[in-house]
Amino acid sequence: MQISKGVEWAAHAASLMCALPPGKGLRAEALARYHGVPAAYMAKQMQALSKAGIVQATRGKQGGYRLARTADKITLWDIMAAIEGSAPAFACTEIRQNGPCGAKPEQCRQTCAIAAAFYHAETLLRDHLRSVSLTTIAAGVVAELPTAHLQDVGAWLEQEAVALG
Numbered sequence: 001m002q003i004s005k006g007v008e009w010a011a012h013a014a015s016l017m018c019a020l021p022p023g024k025g026l027r028a029e030a031l032a033r034y035h036g037v038p039a040a041y042m043a044k045q046m047q048a049l050s051k052a053g054i055v056q057a058t059r060g061k062q063g064g065y066r067l068a069r070t071a072d073k074i075t076l077w078d079i080m081a082a083i084e085g086s087a088p089a090f091a092c093t094e095i096r097q098n099g100p101c102g103a104k105p106e107q108c109r110q111t112c113a114i115a116a117a118f119y120h121a122e123t124l125l126r127d128h129l130r131s132v133s134l135t136t137i138a139a140g141v142v143a144e145l146p147t148a149h150l151q152d153v154g155a156w157l158e159q160e161a162v163a164l165g
Helices: 005-017 028-035 039-051 076-084 113-130 134-144 147-160
Strands: 055-058 064-067
Touching: 005 028, 005 039, 005 064, 005 076, 005 134, 028 039, 028 064, 028 147, 039 055, 039 064, 039 076, 076 113
Parallel strands: none
Antiparallel strands: 055 064
């Protein structure tokens, strides 16, 4: 399974928004500039997060995005599902019924070991992503970055944040 860049970009954007003061937001263009990614593509990710209720979008000259819920109520699974969708990554096609030695449908009433292994792995991934909140991610970022870098981020946020109505 390959997780798209959009998931990564959306998770980074959402984790940055954890640091916004109340009533403030960031424009999609500012988020794109901060992360060094194309503005149109960041805007697409932000629209998907907004549609999923992860961020709140405010339109207009002073428009922007902020988290729609507290960071502890948003998980990496929420973000991934908003960007990629929640359909299973693995879809069994019952290939074991094909070809000259294919099994009869009545022999395939139970999930085969291959499909079962993929389903199990996906369940573990989804459960793990559901257990990681933006609060956990933000705490990790703060713990790993030097104070001077965090101060630079704070100054950037102060300069770029817009008051949302």
